Amino acid sequence: RVLFLALWRVAPVAAIAAAFDESACDRRVTWDLRDWVVDFLRPTVDLGGKAVRRAPFDISTANKKAALLVNGSYPGPTLEAEEGELVCVKVVNNLLAEPVAIHWHGLHMRGSPSMDGVYGVTQAGIPAQGGVFTYRFRPNAGTHFYHAHMQALQADRGLKGAIVVRAKSDPHRHLYQEERIIALSDEYANPDVCLRAEGAQPGNPVCVEIDKASWNGQWGDGSAEYPWPEVTVERGKCYRLRFIGMMGQAQNFQIEIAGHNMTLIAVDGADVEPIMLSRFNLHAGERADVVVCADQAAGNYLMTATYDLACFLETAPAPRMPRVDSCRFWAFLNYAGHMDSPGQASRKLLGGYNPPHGTGGGTAPAAVAGFAWDTNLLSSWSLVRNLHPVPEPEKADVTYVLDVGVAGPSFDAGVSPYASSDRMYMFTEVRPWRKPQTPLLHTRGQCGADGVPFITVGDDARVVELVINNLSPTAHVLHLHGMRFTVVNYASYSESWCSNAHFECFFLPLGVAKPLHCHNARAGDPGTKFPYDAYWGCPYDAARDRGSQNLKNPLQKDMISLWRRSWAVIRFRAENPGTWLFHCHMEQHIPTGQIMAFNIRPKDHPPVPP
Ligand SMILES: [Cu+2]
Structure with a gap:
């Protein structure tokens, strides 16, 4: 029996090694995944002096975090590649007790859907204690990131990092001399406690809505132990800043840089016409590349x-x-050679902090110019344009209407079986995610997939339209695997009766809103009880809403923030056969089921390698 188990453990590894010739790789990296205890405020950054990286036994108890690290680093090592080359990432899972799968957020895996890294959809988990799997793919250009896609909490515990894929010819190359990555993330000492779905109320983590946040893996408050994070630049140079929203639960960060205009050049890895911004809203899972010149x-x-x-x-x-x-998290753009240290932030009487002061030219920064770009607003969708227009035909080949909501019955303590109550869903009917028995790709969705919310898009459909109705009081950040989509229409409620200023929109009963704001308001699942009776929305109505659609040059994205009680219309091309996930990227909405899949042209799926 022992021998049998041993063979079972090594067999998958041997099979992969035999079937795959590593010498074909243009770029090869090996990632060693380990459990390690870190300070959650600065997991692996070592700044020397009082801010040295501490050994686990030297970290204060309150700050200890049981992390999962890639090559001993958080964020994990940046994966850098050239567009189109064959990249091979050998993942060695040396975690003690957990299988893993790694997803490549923003890479389309064209022709290699089996490398998408989604547990239960494209693969089984890589076994703990030594399991090996080599992901190999030819990446599309842009700023992206990788993260665990086995179960969502693994990413919050550390399994994530940046991906930079350089284009063969970058149309914006003349605008900058150097690059910097700026990865933003929310941080919890115990994400596996604080972000657990069980015990949470809607939109409300078990601990606090946000605790701390890091810039490139470092939180700071200007103290000797926790200095402010810095992005260092040389005066006279221009930089491509690759912002990556790596947050797990925080829906977004509004980004500003004192004294410096930002020129947006790429969104979710796709080039856009340069446009000057004074501020932008970066949602979880989004990427925004801006050029900033150190000219102050x-x-x-x-x-x-x-x-x-x-x-x-x-x-x-x-x-x-x-x-x-605090809802604000600060860092400094530091001009190399300028050695003054900014002071700490001062507390406000009623809560929160006044911003810390800059130093040198940063004490009195020039006013910034440009648009405040925020894709929660309808008006922002026409502000930023694709560099290479993607016109849409008048009519899509097929349209699916997806509702986002909560499914009853409501949780009954001590009685409800696991994952049977208050599930979230995003589908054509009330059907929360259920993991297929065999990865969906391996069966082409033909067996072991009873009750799994997926849509098969056949040969006859190329232009697929999704009408997404948010029948819930919170916003959701939705991500599509395998391809980009275009955003052809977006509700304007965030600029009117359900704007940020209208806080009561969270609590508004359906019966009150219907005559006042939305004649076709509709509940998600009428079987739910308080507090889920607040789960309703004002869905898309073609006759009323078609007027605001943009088919000429709708913006390409692979993430969209779907506003509260609101709708969006997006389109994608069914040109990449495979099984592709479409899901909310918020930590607690993943295990609760706000996930579905598209099974695109199953007859044309490339074979799954042995
Ligand atoms: Cu969500």
């Missing part, structure tokens, strides 16, 4: 990431939503 007097210039939805919790906690210490 030497100094430290404040960089701000604001989780705006959480700011009211600094001063006025709502029922079941504890107070947050």
Whole structure:
């Protein structure tokens, strides 16, 4: 029996090694995944002095985090590649107890859907204690990131990092001399406690809405132990700043840099016409590449990431939503050679902090110019344009209407079986995610997939349209695997009756909203009880809403923030055969089931390698 188990353990590894010739790889990296205990405020950054990286036994108990690290680093090592070359990433899972799968967020895996890294859809987990799997793919250009896609909490515990794929010819190359990655993430000492779906209320983590956030794996408050994170630049040079929204639960950060205009050049890895911004809203899972020129007097210039939805919790906690210490997280753009250190932020009387002051030229930064870009607003969708227009035909070949909501029955403590109550869904009917018995790709969806919410797109459909109705009081950040989509229409409620200023929109009963704001308001699952009776929305109505659609040059994305009680219409081309996930990227909405899949042209699926 022991021998049998041993063979079972090594067999998959041997099979992969035999079937795959590593010498074909243009670029090869090996990633060693390990459990390690870190300080959650600065997991692997070592700044020397008082801010040295500490051994696990030297970290204060409150700051200890049981992390999962790639090659001992958080974020994991940046995967850099050239567009189109064969990249081979050998993942050695040396975790003690957990299988893993790694997803390549933003890479389309064209022709290699089996490398998408989604547990239960494209693969089984790579076994713990030594399991090996080599992902190999030819990446599309852009700023992307990788993260665990076995179960969502693994990414919050550390399994994520940046991907930079350089284009063969970059149309914006003349605008900058150098590059910097700026990966933003929310941080919890115990994400496996704080972000657990069980025990949470809607939109409300078990702990606080946001605790801390990091810039490239470092949180700071200007103290000797936790200095401000810095992005260092040389005066006179222009930089491509690759912003990556690696947050697990925080829906977004509003990004600003004092004294410096930002020129947006790429969105979710796709080039756009350069446009000057004073501020932009970066949602979880989104990427925004901006050019910033270090053309001011030497100094430290404040960089701000604001989780705006959480700011009211600094001063006025709502029922079941504890107070947050700060909704703002700061770093400094530091001119190389400027050695002054900015001071700490001062506390406001009622909660939150006043921003820290810059130094040198950063003490009195010039006013910034440009648009405040925020894709929660209908008006922002026409502001930014694809560099290479993607016109849409008048009519799609097929349209699917997806609802986002909560399925009853409501949780009954001690009685409800696991994952049977208050599930979230995003599908053509009330059907939360259920993991296929065999990875969906391996069966082409033909067996072991009873009750799994997936749509098979056949040979006759190329232009696929999705009408997505958010029948819930919270926004969702949706991500499509395998391809980009275009956003052809977006509701304007975020600019009117359900805007940020209208806080009561969260609690508005359906019966009140219907005559006032939305004649076709509709509940998700009428079987749900309080607090889920707040789960309704104002769905898309073609006759009423078609007027605002943009078919000429709709923006390409692979993420979309779907506003509260609101709708969006997106389209994609069914040109990449495979099984592709479409899901909410918020930590707690993943295990609760806000996931579906597209099974695209199953007859044309490339074979799954042995
Ligand atoms: Cu969601």
